Amino acid sequence: MQTGKGKGIRAVIFIAAAAVLLISIGIYNRRLRDELGTQMLDTLQNVAEQNALALEREIQGKQNFLEGIARELQVPENGEEEDVIAGLGDVAEDYHFKRMGFVYPDGQAYTTDGYKQNLSFRDFFQKSMKGETYITDVLTDSLGEEEQINVISVPVYNRENDQTAGVLFATYRTEMFKEQLNVTSFSGEGYSLVVKEDGTLIADSPRSPMYGKENLFDALTEGRDENETATDEISPLLKSGKSGGGSYYLEGKRYYYCMPMNLSMEEGRWFIFTVVPAEVLEAKVNPVLKDINTLFAIMVMVLGIAFCVYVYSYQRSKKDLYSLAYQDPLTCGDNYACFQEKIKRKKDVPGYIISMDLSEFKIINNTCGISKGNMILKSVWEILASEIRREELAAHINADRFILYLEEEERKQVEIRVKHLIERISGLSETMNVPRVVPYFGIYHSDDLSEVETNYSYASHARHQVKGRRDQNYAFYEESDFQLMLKNRRLEDGFEKAIRDHRFEVWYQPKYSTSDASIVGSEALVRWRMEDGSLVPPGIFIPLFEKNGMIAELDEYVFRTVCAQQKSWLKEGKQVLPVSINISRASLYYSNIVEKYRAILEECEVDSQYIQLEITESATVDNKEIQDLIDQFHKAGFQLLLDDFGNGYSSLSSLNEMHFDVLKLDKSLIDHIGDRNGEKLLYHIVNLVKSLGLKITAEGVESKEQVGFLQKLRCNDIQGFYYSRPLPCLEYEKLL
Numbered sequence: 001m002q003t004g005k006g007k008g009i010r011a012v013i014f015i016a017a018a019a020v021l022l023i024s025i026g027i028y029n030r031r032l033r034d035e036l037g038t039q040m041l042d043t044l045q046n047v048a049e050q051n052a053l054a055l056e057r058e059i060q061g062k063q064n065f066l067e068g069i070a071r072e073l074q075v076p077e078n079g080e081e082e083d084v085i086a087g088l089g090d091v092a093e094d095y096h097f098k099r100m101g102f103v104y105p106d107g108q109a110y111t112t113d114g115y116k117q118n119l120s121f122r123d124f125f126q127k128s129m130k131g132e133t134y135i136t137d138v139l140t141d142s143l144g145e146e147e148q149i150n151v152i153s154v155p156v157y158n159r160e161n162d163q164t165a166g167v168l169f170a171t172y173r174t175e176m177f178k179e180q181l182n183v184t185s186f187s188g189e190g191y192s193l194v195v196k197e198d199g200t201l202i203a204d205s206p207r208s209p210m211y212g213k214e215n216l217f218d219a220l221t222e223g224r225d226e227n228e229t230a231t232d233e234i235s236p237l238l239k240s241g242k243s244g245g246g247s248y249y250l251e252g253k254r255y256y257y258c259m260p261m262n263l264s265m266e267e268g269r270w271f272i273f274t275v276v277p278a279e280v281l282e283a284k285v286n287p288v289l290k291d292i293n294t295l296f297a298i299m300v301m302v303l304g305i306a307f308c309v310y311v312y313s314y315q316r317s318k319k320d321l322y323s324l325a326y327q328d329p330l331t332c333g334d335n336y337a338c339f340q341e342k343i344k345r346k347k348d349v350p351g352y353i354i355s356m357d358l359s360e361f362k363i364i365n366n367t368c369g370i371s372k373g374n375m376i377l378k379s380v381w382e383i384l385a386s387e388i389r390r391e392e393l394a395a396h397i398n399a400d401r402f403i404l405y406l407e408e409e410e411r412k413q414v415e416i417r418v419k420h421l422i423e424r425i426s427g428l429s430e431t432m433n434v435p436r437v438v439p440y441f442g443i444y445h446s447d448d449l450s451e452v453e454t455n456y457s458y459a460s461h462a463r464h465q466v467k468g469r470r471d472q473n474y475a476f477y478e479e480s481d482f483q484l485m486l487k488n489r490r491l492e493d494g495f496e497k498a499i500r501d502h503r504f505e506v507w508y509q510p511k512y513s514t515s516d517a518s519i520v521g522s523e524a525l526v527r528w529r530m531e532d533g534s535l536v537p538p539g540i541f542i543p544l545f546e547k548n549g550m551i552a553e554l555d556e557y558v559f560r561t562v563c564a565q566q567k568s569w570l571k572e573g574k575q576v577l578p579v580s581i582n583i584s585r586a587s588l589y590y591s592n593i594v595e596k597y598r599a600i601l602e603e604c605e606v607d608s609q610y611i612q613l614e615i616t617e618s619a620t621v622d623n624k625e626i627q628d629l630i631d632q633f634h635k636a637g638f639q640l641l642l643d644d645f646g647n648g649y650s651s652l653s654s655l656n657e658m659h660f661d662v663l664k665l666d667k668s669l670i671d672h673i674g675d676r677n678g679e680k681l682l683y684h685i686v687n688l689v690k691s692l693g694l695k696i697t698a699e700g701v702e703s704k705e706q707v708g709f710l711q712k713l714r715c716n717d718i719q720g721f722y723y724s725r726p727l728p729c730l731e732y733e734k735l736l
Ligand code: C2E
Pocket: 509, 524, 525, 526, 537, 538, 539, 542, 551, 554, 555, 558, 582, 583, 584, 614, 643, 644, 667, 699, 700, 701, 702, 719, 720, 721, 722, 726
């Protein structure tokens, strides 16, 4: 059987293993996501770098192209300008410039589309006059159709003196520039932005939701909390000019951006961002992630199911184990182990522990069969279970034994409830059509319920006090009873040793002739000499030994001792008178007792005339076998005395049936002497007994008056304190 501890350890191992597995899967999943994310951003980075490079090359190409033309350009003489410029018209068209133009050092400009205007205020003019190749931010065209433009400008040198002789410029529509910013990768969903350090959008794509906005930061911060970090990340990127990337939200959609490097414009850096909607980028990663998530979910589910199965089977086996350990198989109610467990939890609540069993339940089992017996036990259980309250307990111990715990304060109340139980259980014999079902209850009030065993033994002890009685079916535990029980047990335990050590002494109480007060014989009475020298009278231990069967051994011991004593007196030539020996009823049941006693007699070489046997009145009641025994004893030569006549079960008919030789009048009859009716009774008994041919010995005679009366009645012998108490062997010998 698996122990509870073992189960607990297994559960812990299972949960730990499941947790480790889940965590590993979780970590692996996370790593995979990160890995995929990194790969995704790497792709974005590559694309961004290529875009930036392409754009830079484009601008650089245009600048180189302009520089090339500037080198070849003849600075037009006054009046020739228009012709020279007109010569550039085709170039401008071929390269999709809006226009090209030349600006004289004084700012006077001539353009391919026929404008003649002073542009000295334009930055590009001023920069290129200083020798710079320049590209402007987005400007609004001040010449032709009002639209956004960018201008690339280069200085034109005078070949003779290398002085700046003017500025050549090309204007193109920002619109055109923007078209180049639409990235063809990412299925055409990506685009680029060109931004200045302060966030000014030089150019962006029409695909971008911030298209038309002037500043990147403004566009990002427009009511969007989620872009706080994006702004915080982008701003230092622009300041440092280092490459980097991240994501931001626009119109509820997430976008990844990457800024690989900046274009090195001499004044005001341009930063190229490549931007892709997150969904586009993630579209590649998501199916993989989805598969992983599905796998993860399946694994979690499998684990979950396994765990549920485990918990279920654990609970079941726990339940099985519980019923195995705590359920009584017959009644399906609590067993004793369960009772013990439950009552321990009630340690501080005083109550009554009750031990119950059925009288002679064996008879029911034998006569009605075991299954009927079991049915009765079940019915008894049902009655007990129905009569206890929620906080009270009941359990079947084994066979016909039950235990109860009643949480009552008043002894009276317990008595009422027990009586009710007796009534209901006794009623089973009628309802179930079986011989007498009689319950017996022993009740013990306990303050300390944790001592279950002890409490139960006290209650059982009380039950034993009434077991088999017809007038009472329950008893409360009394301390004195218990002490007595302990004492008795000690006596029982000491019996064998006492026999071996000859601690049983035979005392002799002489019997006197009524007529002349001479000693006619004696009765052997046993005493137990204890180690401390004290004497225990037979009234204490004889009933005990009669119950447990030890009496047969003790009677034989006394018989043998008396025979041996008689023999030694005979040998010594002393006066030898008959000694009567008490034979308990229980001894009579032992087979060939007659044969055995005869053999002892022979062994001791003592004549049977010196040994008489006393058998108590009660032994003769409803026992025909005894009649037989008496005859056998007679044949063996023993005289038989009917002891204790008049005490309890006096039956005159037995006098006739059993052939006793002597009748011993019990002390209880002798005590009536002095009382008129008692004396009359004695008178008639004596005459009746005499008429049956029996001799009479009066026992327990203590007074002169009693002696006088018995003399008048012509009783044969007298035994009593009046003449002598029982005497130790030596004293009796002296007396003789
Ligand atoms: P019992 O056989 O009826 O013995 C007579 C009892 O009455 C003895 O008690 C005796 O001491 C007592 N007795 C005699 N005269 C008087 C008297 O004048 N006044 C009073 N108050 N008592 C008197 P004891 O010796 O205590 O024995 C008690 C019983 O124990 C005996 O009653 C007998 O039944 C039983 N017993 C004693 N020895 C043996 C034995 O060896 N075997 C068996 N089986 N029973 C024995």
